[in-house]
Amino acid sequence: MKIKRTRSHILLSCFAIIILLLYIQALKTAEPIENIPLPGELHPVLAYQSDLLIKQAEAKGIRVIITDDFRSYHEQEELYAIGRTAEGKIVTQAQAGESYHNFGLAVDFALLNDEGQAIWDMDYDGNLNGQSDWMEVVGLAKGLGFEWGGDWRQFKDYPHLQMDFGLSIRDLQRGERPPEQTSAIK
Missing domain, CATH: 1.20.5 (Single alpha-helices involved in coiled-coils or other helix-helix interfaces)
Incomplete structure (x- = not known):
């Protein structure tokens, strides 16, 4: 029994x-909760804040370039393949539809050195003030309301900045969208 x-x-x-x-x-x-199309470009608030970040960094003698912003699902799948089915080192853990880039809510940045070349050197001190330019930019970005991928517990993404407006990837996949107005800026 x-x-x-x-x-x-x-x-x-x-x-x-x-x-x-x-x-x-x-x-x-x-299926999405509403029939809302996917964005096709960077969210206006992020575009505005990214421009502001570049200007604030420039005022400190730091040149910043946005190396990536909105990313289509196709582009995301191509990046996801790197280090898996395509040659190279893994650059993302997010498949298509799992990245804030796919919803226009993330940017990646780099510094520009004296020769105008993009660099990802977190120790670089181009403005010669004794501080890492990278971390100065991160501080400015956080002050503008960005979340930094370097603060993540797993798979740190040092060039990554995002604003999620309180929405999870799941919310975005289901059709929820943040407000478009710049009045939504922190």
């Missing part, structure tokens, strides 16, 4: 796990 009960519990547990996995998969592929 006890063996039958144990088998029943095991079967019920397996059934519950299968149902849970099916539910999670259904959530991942759920």
